Amino acid sequence: xxxHDLLTDRFEEHRGHLRAVAYQILGSAAEADDAxxxxxxxxxxxYTSEVENLRGWxxxxxxxxxxxMLRSRTAxxxxxxxxxxxxxAQRSDDTDVDPEHHAILSDSVGLALLVVLDTLAPNERLxxxxxxxxxxxxxxxxxxxxxxxxxxxxxxxxxxxxxxxxAPPPGTDLARQREIVRAFLSASRRGDFNALLDLxxxxxxxxxxxxxxGMGAPGLVHGASAVADxxxxxALHARLALIDGVPGALWAQACRPRVAFAFTISAGKITxxxxxxxxxxxxxxxxxxxxx
Numbered sequence: 001x002x003x004h005d006l007l008t009d010r011f012e013e014h015r016g017h018l019r020a021v022a023y024q025i026l027g028s029a030a031e032a033d034d035a036x037x038x039x040x041x042x043x044x045x046x047y048t049s050e051v052e053n054l055r056g057w058x059x060x061x062x063x064x065x066x067x068x069m070l071r072s073r074t075a076x077x078x079x080x081x082x083x084x085x086x087x088x089a090q091r092s093d094d095t096d097v098d099p100e101h102h103a104i105l106s107d108s109v110g111l112a113l114l115v116v117l118d119t120l121a122p123n124e125r126l127x128x129x130x131x132x133x134x135x136x137x138x139x140x141x142x143x144x145x146x147x148x149x150x151x152x153x154x155x156x157x158x159x160x161x162x163x164x165x166x167a168p169p170p171g172t173d174l175a176r177q178r179e180i181v182r183a184f185l186s187a188s189r190r191g192d193f194n195a196l197l198d199l200x201x202x203x204x205x206x207x208x209x210x211x212x213x214g215m216g217a218p219g220l221v222h223g224a225s226a227v228a229d230x231x232x233x234x235a236l237h238a239r240l241a242l243i244d245g246v247p248g249a250l251w252a253q254a255c256r257p258r259v260a261f262a263f264t265i266s267a268g269k270i271t272x273x274x275x276x277x278x279x280x281x282x283x284x285x286x287x288x289x290x291x292x
Contacts, residue, residue: 004044011040014055018062024129025066035065056140063130063144070122119207120159127152128159177265178247178290181240184263184270185249188235196228201269206230211277212259227273235261242288250287257282 018039022032039061051057120128123145130136130144131152138149138156145152180199187195206227208217221230238261241250249261260282264272276282 007043010054011043011058014058017055018058021059021130021134022062022066024133025063025126026070031069032066035062035069038065059130059134059136060140060144063126063136063141067122067126067144070125120162123147124155124159124162127155128163131156132160174245174247176268177263178240180265180268180270181247181249181263185235185238185240188231188233188238191233193228193232196232197224199270200224200227201266201271204270205272206275207272208275209278209281211279212275215259215277217259217275217277231273240290242286242290244286250289252289257287260285260287 015036018036019032022035023029026032026035039058042061043058126145127138127141130141131138138152141156142149142152145155147155184196184199187199202224203222204224204227206218206221208219213219218230221227235249238249238251238259241248241260243250243260243262246262248263250257251259251261258277260276262274262276263270264274276285
């Protein structure tokens, strides 16, 4: 076996890890494969036997490539092809991330996390993914994002706060949430603006991913009045559903899910509605249609 074959074998040992890193950063399987391929090309051009930690070296290369792709996509306002489902890494040092954070990542965020991750700035997303999911130290993340370790830590912290805000609080009353979503759908179908306002938090937000925007949904709407005005009379064909076990709504066409409405509810008020229309993402969700 020659040197090139040995290098190929060593790279293949880490391909799954590298693809996972790229996929979590980019949210696109196709782009993740491109990033991994670029890492292989760079490895062939510049690898030396002096690299002690090949996995770490390749992780850094893939992260740099993915960050460049993510920034380019953001500048062009392009959408990832699919959305990553996060699997938190086992960490040996939990001084920076508390148990509640792990519980949020593994159990309760689900759908909301997937949407919020797509709204993070590229540097925030990369810092969060590398540190909180793949346990990469901030000292290694810092040069990738051209920041100090302390600044990289702050990037991940900001991302973490956004994600925590997307998670339903412990002890959520799912039966009460179901009634609130049912009432919202009924008010929307009737075009009852005032009833919608009563159900929405004053600072409610309506978000739509790019697939939903392509179907005519607005990208981002702030404030109860604007959200109520946007959705008044618009949910005629949406039906009450469970989305990964959480009450929400679903619009299906010819028995195929087309748009999922993910609700975030706090203290009896709807604080956020996320519209998901990416078909590959929808196929990963546990969707159960309910009787209105």
